[in-house]
Amino acid sequence: MMQQTRGIYLISVVAETLDMHPQTLRKYERAGFVVPLRMGALRTYSDEDVARLRLIKHFVDNMGLNLSGVQLALRMTSELLSLRRETASAGAPVERIDGMLATLGVRVVQREEPQPNEDPAESWFNVNPGEAVEFDSGMGETSSP
Known part of the structure; x- marks a missing residue:
């Protein structure tokens, strides 16, 4: 997992920003999905x-x-995004x-580089320069980040 240097947020800020309970964030940490710094x-x-x-x-x-x-x-x-990167770089x-x-309800879209003061709720996975991941609710509507 790539670490970015921008942004350091406390659990309460992340929970409120993402509309998740702090216990849910702890559950995801126990499952190994994220490893916040201590x-x-x-x-x-x-x-x-x-x-x-x-x-x-x-x-x-x-x-x-x-x-599960x-x-x-x-x-x-992760594997598909890695494969996509390699495939795109090969032309x-x-x-x-x-x-x-x-x-998986995920698509790659063109996106400008994030701004330094961007809201943490706007954090995206960057795929290639100028590309990021966007989510689809499965109903044909794209959820806005």
């Missing part, structure tokens, strides 16, 4: 952690996955990979 007794989350939690929330809320399903979906998404078409990502 500053004494405090958990601190990076922008990358917040983006990953947004993806987990998508899998739970929009796809109806349980913890989330674990598998995270692994599949090959990525449509089939994009189709596989769509089955």
Whole structure:
């Protein structure tokens, strides 16, 4: 998992921002989905952690996955995004990979680089320069970050 240097958020800020209970965040930590940094007794989350939690929330809320399903979906998404990066850098078409990502309710979109003061709820997974992950609720509507 790539660590970003921007943003350090306390559990209460992340919970409120993502509309999750702090216990839910702790459950995801115990499951190994995120590994927040510890500053004494405090958990601190990076922008990358917040983006990953947004993806987990998508899998739970929009796809109806349980913890085992989330674990598998995270692994599949990571592998597909890695494969997409390699394929795109080789100049090959990525449509089939994009189709596989769509089955997970995920798509890659063009996006400008994040601004330094961007709200943590706006954290995205960056795929390639200028590309990021967007979630689809499964109803044909894209959820706005």
